[in-house]
Amino acid sequence: MEYTEKVMEHFLTPKNVGRLDDANAEAEIGNPACGDIIKLYLKLNEETGIIEDISFQTFGCGAAIATSSMTTEMAKGLTIEEALELTREQVADELGGLPANKMHCSNMAADALHKALKEYQEKHPKK
Amino acid sequence: MKRIYLDHNASTPVREEVKQKVIPFLGEMFGNPSSRHKEGRVVRVAVENAREEVARTINASSREITFTSGATEGNNAVLRGYWQSYKEREKKNHIITTAIEHPCVLTTSQKLKKEGFDVTFLPVDSVGRISLDELEAAIRPETGLVSIMMINNETGNIYPIERIGEICQKHNVLLHVDAAQAVGKVPVDVKKMHIDFLTLSGHKFYALKGAGAMYTKWGRWIKPLMTGGHQEKNRRSGTENIVGIIAIGEALKLARDEMDADAVQIKKLRDYFEKRVLDEIPYTQVLGDPSNRIYTTTNISFKFIEGEGIILKLDVAGIAVSTGSACSSGSLEPSHVITSMNVPLEDAHSSTRFSLGKQTTKEDLDYTVDILKDTIATLRSYSPLYDEFMRNQQKGE
Ligand SMILES: Cc1ncc(COP(=O)(O)O)c(C=O)c1O
Numbered sequence: 232m233e234y235t236e237k238v239m240e241h242f243l244t245p246k247n248v249g250r251l252d253d254a255n256a257e258a259e260i261g262n263p264a265c266g267d268i269i270k271l272y273l274k275l276n277e278e279t280g281i282i283e284d285i286s287f288q289t290f291g292c293g294a295a296i297a298t299s300s301m302t303t304e305m306a307k308g309l310t311i312e313e314a315l316e317l318t319r320e321q322v323a324d325e326l327g328g329l330p331a332n333k334m335h336c337s338n339m340a341a342d343a344l345h346k347a348l349k350e351y352q353e354k355h356p357k358k
Numbered sequence: 359m360k361r362i363y364l365d366h367n368a369s370t371p372v373r374e375e376v377k378q379k380v381i382p383f384l385g386e387m388f389g390n391p392s393s394r395h396k397e398g399r400v401v402r403v404a405v406e407n408a409r410e411e412v413a414r415t416i417n418a419s420s421r422e423i424t425f426t427s428g429a430t431e432g433n434n435a436v437l438r439g440y441w442q443s444y445k446e447r448e449k450k451n452h453i454i455t456t457a458i459e460h461p462c463v464l465t466t467s468q469k470l471k472k473e474g475f476d477v478t479f480l481p482v483d484s485v486g487r488i489s490l491d492e493l494e495a496a497i498r499p500e501t502g503l504v505s506i507m508m509i510n511n512e513t514g515n516i517y518p519i520e521r522i523g524e525i526c527q528k529h530n531v532l533l534h535v536d537a538a539q540a541v542g543k544v545p546v547d548v549k550k551m552h553i554d555f556l557t558l559s560g561h562k563f564y565a566l567k568g569a570g571a572m573y574t575k576w577g578r579w580i581k582p583l584m585t586g587g588h589q590e591k592n593r594r595s596g597t598e599n600i601v602g603i604i605a606i607g608e609a610l611k612l613a614r615d616e617m618d619a620d621a622v623q624i625k626k627l628r629d630y631f632e633k634r635v636l637d638e639i640p641y642t643q644v645l646g647d648p649s650n651r652i653y654t655t656t657n658i659s660f661k662f663i664e665g666e667g668i669i670l671k672l673d674v675a676g677i678a679v680s681t682g683s684a685c686s687s688g689s690l691e692p693s694h695v696i697t698s699m700n701v702p703l704e705d706a707h708s709s710t711r712f713s714l715g716k717q718t719t720k721e722d723l724d725y726t727v728d729i730l731k732d733t734i735a736t737l738r739s740y741s742p743l744y745d746e747f748m749r750n751q752q753k754g755e
Contacts (some may be wrong), residue, residue: 293666293670
């Protein structure tokens with residue numbers, strides 16, 4: 232297991248963990264079969280579309296927890312449009328890279344973010 | 359930081375007596391045991407003494423022992439050698455093995471199956487046991503070999519080799535036993551157990567990595583994996599790993615005397631540890647057969663979390679354990695042993711193996727329980743499955 236220091240840091244002391252009680256968007260991705268489940272909670276400003284708060288719950292390996300933590304850190308303060316541009320690769324890069332076999336299945340938080348945002352957009356069409 | 363090593367099923371440290379014993383063979387005693395001069399002859403004597411120790415440990419004769427590079431080689435040699443030798447000679451091209459074998463038996467059998475070997479993989483029940491009735495029913499006229507491990511490396515389950523040996527004998531089928539996790543820890547008697555082929559590995563009993571041995575019952579010759587010089591009576595060509603071989607001899611000599619005391623002492627510690635974990639950490643379960651397990655091992659699943667996180671956190675706290683979780687193996691699938699026991703996936707992913715050794719102390723285990731409690735609570739606090747479960751609990755109340 233060749234995790235970078237940054238991955239270990241986000242795994243050992245993850246940021247933004249837990250349920251967000253006043254969330255107005257959320258999404259879950261993954262299943263127990265593949266060993267990773269990521270759930271994201273977002274609080275979006277209904278006027279500006281800015282992600283004011285975001286948190287995660289993750290069942291998964293060290294990389295799954297670290298990428299979830301990093302994704303929430305990177306998404307906080309972005310607008311919906313900006314956050315939709317955030318990619319898995321950017322998350323991995325910010326962590327100093329991930330072992331190859333973790334790139335795919337344990338780096339899904341960006342996908343969960345996109346899913347939550349798209350569902351939010353459908354429910355709140357632009358006026 | 360002091361390290362607490364609880365992964366003895368993966369490999370054991372080299373014991374001090376073994377280290378002392380091999381030092382001369384890293385120095386002045388460097389000869390090739392096949393050489394006729396003095397340098398060679400002294401090494402030959404040491405190699406033959408080691409062979410005698412192996413034979414004595416499993417109640418075989420020296421001439422039935424071949425040194426190898428370990429159990430992976432030994433198991434390959436038996437399965438591939440059997441396939442080469444017996445498929446034509448006796449037309450018995452069917453073998454029976456189990457779903458919970460070590461990958462070196464499982465993948466080798468699967469490869470041979472692709473080449474035309476007929477292989478039956480016996481299933482196991484929810485605690486990992488095989489059914490002897492099912493085994494007997496699987497034997498057909500073309501069945502030539504049964505291959506079953508003595509002790510499973512992940513659960514510690516002990517398989518009833520003596521009774522399996524009786525069944526094999528009754529039906530005139532040969533028996534191969536992967537005893538990598540057994541030799542040096544429990545009594546093994548190839549005669550009483552009716553074993554035809556047996557493999558063992560030095561680094562599982564405080565000798566060195568990269569050296570092992572195989573027992574071939576006198577007369578059961580199979581084609582060798584390695585051809586070349588005439589070392590090991592043509593059964594395994596290649597200049598002997600003398601340091602590894604001498605280490606095996608010394609480690610087994612000591613193990614025979616210590617086995618009974620270890621079985622009491624280490625079992626007491628394992629049981630104490632297991633009870634504390636089960637009592638003090640909720641939603642926790644032992645995987646394997648509690649009534650038939652090697653005294654060194656406990657495999658525990660911690661519901662709602664994934665095992666890699668557990669080993670990473672324990673490692674940071676100075677504790678070495680291993681997991682059957684998908685994510686740590688690189689295979690992306692949970693351990694075949696645990697899944698073949700039909701353990702629900704959420705539990706299989708958190709299966710964590712603690713394997714104790716001669717150096718393990720009660721203090722080590724107390725510290726491990728403390729760290730573990732904290733680790734499990736923390737990882738569960740991240741888990742959506744745990745959150746959902748707890749909310750449902752509250753609703754129910
Ligand atoms: C049951 C079993 N068989 C075979 C092996 C392979 O042994 P070796 O490391 O000597 O190749 C191991 C150890 O990993 C084992 O536990």
